[in-house]
Amino acid sequence: MSTLTGTRHLVRLILRRDRVLLPLWVLVLAVLPATYAASFFELFPTEAERAAYATGTARNPSIVALLGPVYGDSVGALTAQRGGFLLVVIALASLLTVIRHTRTEEEAGRRELLGGTVLGRYAGLTAALLVTYAADLLLGLLTAAGLIATGLPAAGSYAYGLAAALAGVVFATVGGLAAQLTETAGGARGIAIAVLGAAFGLRLVGDTATHDWPSWLSPLGWAPRVRAYEGERWWVLALPVAASGLVAAVAYPMSVRRDLGAGLLPPRLGPATGGRALAGPFGLAWRLHRDQILWWSVGFGLLGLILGGAARAAGRSVEGNPQLEQIMARIGGATGLAEAYLGATLSLAGLAAAGYGVQAALRMRAEETGGRAEPLLATGVHRSTWLLSHVVFALLGPVVVLAVIGLATGLAYGLSVQDVPGELPRMVGAGLAQVPAAWVLAGFAVLLHGLLPRLASLAWAVLAVCVLLGQLGAVLELSQWLLDLSPFTHTPRCSATPGAPPPLDPDRPGPNPHRRRPDHLPPPRHPHPLTPPLPPAGRC
Secondary structure: OOOOOOHHHHHHHHHHHOOOHHHHHHHHHHHHHHHHHHHHHHHOOOHHHHHHHHHHHHOOHHHHHHHOOOOOOOHHHHHHHHOOOHHHHHHHHHHHHHHHOOHHHHHHOHHHHHHOOOOOOOHHHHHHHHHHHHHHHHHHHHHHHHHHHOOOOHHHHHHHHHHHHHHHHHHHHHHHHHHHHOOOHHHHHHHHHHHHHHHHHHHHHHHHOOOOHHHHOOHHHHOHHHOOOOOOOHHHHHHHHHHHHHHHHHHHHHHHHOOOOOOOOOOOOOOOOOOHHHOOHHHHHHHHHHHHHHHHHHHHHHHHHHHHHHHHHHHHHOOOOHHHHHHHHHHHOOOOHHHHHHHHHHHHHHHHHHHHHHHHHOHHHHHHHOOOHHHHHOOOOOHHHHHHHHHHHHHHHHHHHHHHHHHHHHHHHHHHHOOHHHHHHHHHHHHHOOHHHHHHHHHHHHHHHHHOHHHOOHHHHHHHHHHHHHHHOOOOOOOHHHHOOOHHHHOOOOOOOOOOOOOOOOOOOOOOOOOOOOOOOOOOOOOOOOOOOOOOOOOO
């Protein structure tokens, strides 16, 4: 029997299980760069405007830290930089997909059942990597096709698409290696995401320092250095290919040197007896969710510092372009461009926080399928009490992480404008204004778990639809009733007046007589104008 026997059947099984989730993240991430390019064509029609915009962006270390360097002032070069953070999202989706179909399958006991059939030693890892590699390459080709359709050169479009795809390939392989190291899927995800965070940190340091050699050590730093649309350097694409091969060469021997269900790193033994904190279901739920809340809070805090530091410069970068000023003010719901920037970024933070809520709510399903809920419910714990213990953290988590990003954003922005007492509470309030929309998606995940537990993962599909409506709804000129399906369409924005509640979008129709359209804004061509190219795209 070959070591790859059964790989084809496992690939078909993975494709069937991910027939909804996989196409969603591929299509959403593939379409976004084309929307950025369309925005640049619309908002910066002249070369002088693009040059001024590129110069202002390149001089802002916060924007460069978040998006990466810009190597020219053409629409293609600006689009490539604007899509820099998408590389992180592609890498994250890729590594999570591989871990889901390797370590998670072992932890749930399904891989042991399949191993009782005719299955080669390398079949499981190979099938997961093949599916994820194929998804990444398809994403790259669709990205290139979308960019070409907007009028950008084919060579640069293919260079950017392949660079983005290979970034996903590298971290898919990292996910395969992490799955061999620990005996839990959570541990594997922690290791892989830590590697991703370190890669982002190296890229950030290299792009904002005088010498960029740290960026060459990061897989996230290779894609920008392909220099799509600015004299493509195709040889850089060999770096992620070589890195993936090296990581795979380590992962495959490890996969056969360990026992099924075990990891190469020995698990840390816990105490012989549990403390008082584990005396009830709420204490156990806190133990299960606390690390997740901690790391999400740390990530949101760092992101808030970067975004808050870039807000003032983002406002200055579009001065002199009346059309962009009007669009940014309309999206942010405030008169200042910095306010519009903060409103847009905090809206995206709300989407990310909703992802945390969905993940926390689906922990109940993981506990059931892993066989850990049954022994607990066999005691005196009532089923509704166990359910409520997880729901509490699915609702509490978004509050915590949005308060953290609001606090960090308000601190950084307040320091930049020398008004920390005024900006800090306002940004915290603007962040918490996204909580109800995040709760809607978390509640939907709980509803699916109760009514259709086998389809509970469809909550991720609903979140993807919200992202799709927010990023593409205005560009595609979708009907307002369709945009209203997303709860994030109804969230307030930053307030231009310190201490005032965040105002609702004045463009939205409704019976509220206080929703008056500002006199300085022209009538919109459709409910929501083009998504701004800078900062991260606007409302959902």
